[in-house]
Amino acid sequence: MELTLAKALNSGLRKALESDRKVVLLGEDVGRLGGVFRITDGLHKDFGGDRVIDTPLAESGIVGTAIGLAFRGYRPVCEIQFDGFVYPAYDQIVAQLAKIRARTAGRVAMPVVVRIPFGGGIGAVEHHSESPEAYFAHTAGLRVVCCARPSDAYWMIQQAVACDDPVIFFEPKRRYWDKGEVDPGAGAPLPLHAAEVVRPGTDLTLVGYGPTVRVCLDAADAAAEEGRRLEVIDLRSLSPLDTATVRDSVARTGRLITVHEAPGYLGMAAEIGSRITEECFYSLQAPALRVTGYDTPYPPSRLEDVYLPDLERVMDCVEQSLSY
């Protein structure tokens, strides 16, 4: 069936709540309102206020109590309302959630999911458009994933809930209303941490995740008109990284560009570029390049089109890569 990404997440969460009574949702406005993006729409009504919990307005509290619930055998799914509001919970995530398995020598599992709508492009005010994924991917003990399309949203959220480690789950908020085919009968097509080649090509590998997968696909279309065949990989998992899929692709194409909205400095593209350079140096015909947000605070919305990697900037970079 055809679903929006938002509805696919909603259906995935419903499935998770149905299949395990230890699954609880926590967050601000996730109850009667159904979340500001309606990702939890209808769940409070159907599962009740003990399982779909409107929390007091405190993110540290959301994640901190989720940790306690996990200690007690629950599988909490936290909603952080917007990317820029995860920081009050940052301490609980990086100093506690990430470390409890190691601290307890494996005796205590932390099957906690922290959902974060992220990225820009919606014309919002400050703190509503950020891409903080690198902070989390840099932290051992956390798994970090990012869905880009409805089918992945539906399956990945269920896989994240089923995972016995903490999962930071990034949702591309400007793609919430994109539609795509979801087949709930089929079973998850891929493991949670696999990357996927979403468009095969021969001349260059474009790697994106979340909101930039669409940008990469558009670039591949545009390049096709000029006779260039670009391969597009949807990374899906930021930690761990499916380097094998990227390496196999770059071994064939010889060129790599990673595209993300987060600032470039120490971002995901830096990690991918470095690993690919280590692992398939002799296949590379150009340096690993990147198109990213600038290393500035996310700007006021009237400037976000300048800030965000878009078709033109990706094409510019494609040209640069091909010129080697």
Place this chain on the structure above:
Amino acid sequence: MLTTHFPTRDPDPVQLLDPSGHRVTHPDYALDLSPEEYRALYRDLVRIRRVDAEATTLQRQGELGLWASLLGQEAAQIGAGRALRPQDFVFSSYREHGIAWCRGVPPIDLLGFWRGTAHGSWDPYRAGMANYQVVVGGHALHGVGYGMGLRLDGADGAVLVCFGDGATSQGDVHEAFTYAAVFDAPVVFYCQNNHWAISEPLTRQTRVPLYRRAFGYGFPGIRVDGNDVLATLAVTDAALEHARSGSGPVLIEAVTYRMAPHTTSDDATRYRSPDEVAEWAARDPIARLRACLEREALADDAFFADVAAEAERLAVQLRTECRSLPDPRPTALFDHVYAGPHPLIDTERAQLTAFLDQFTDRSTDRFTDRFTDRFTDRPEGPGSWS
């Protein structure tokens, strides 16, 4: 009175004007205003409501990305705002248009933030007020630190820290209470309890009236009728004076109501009843003061007509100014990230400039259609995001 003793029962919120507009007395808060001062308060209330309504309209027409309305909270804000002195300083959240108005911030400077031309349009030092804070509770400690600075300087002045009922749940706000208390910081915490934090009712944030929080930290807490501009003025005035005189912080809970949805993208019908809204509409802060002015013959019809006309002119001017607010130039991205040159920023600025040169029509020196359709290509979807 401002006391640190825990109340044995909750006193009624301080009121100087009852809902039907009768002047009432309060043993601790006298307020002696001249007829001009009464009228000035009324004029403030009407004008800020008109500014707010115009901003809502501008958002509907696509001129603003978002707007958080202060409808219903005018008296809470104008009363507190008019109690401030030039030497005071304000840290506020995103809904405090009335406070900003009292600090002399031109209404157009409120709009840049919501239109997306700037994160903050006014000079905090000129206004005596920091730019709006979006991270709920994030500014409470800033206010305390500023107050600690005032104390260290031996300066005469106090800080007003404005936040909502929801914000009282944030750890930062509790830390602010602790810091302010142990350092005797000259801070007035001004909590507008408008009963809602987006879709969550007050009962999701607290089991007790919010003003009571103060006593646990060791400073006075007081509850005031937030729809009574005379009471908010008198109580804030006393609290600021208490802080300025070195007696430490005060928490004021102004009991009011958010008449509009949380923001222009919220749908409040999903979580609250029209009956509740109607109940509060009957306690409208402007109607209350107007009834008082009429009853006590402090203003005549000509005055009311004049205020209405003046508010209308203000709205027209705001609309014109909003439409002509210039977009920042693209390389403004790199302005003010650091105090001076920075190699990464300088490199990226040069890269962007070179990149944009490809799109610039040299004959007009304007960008081609690349950056013209900002509000037309936004994704469409339901939502009530802040």
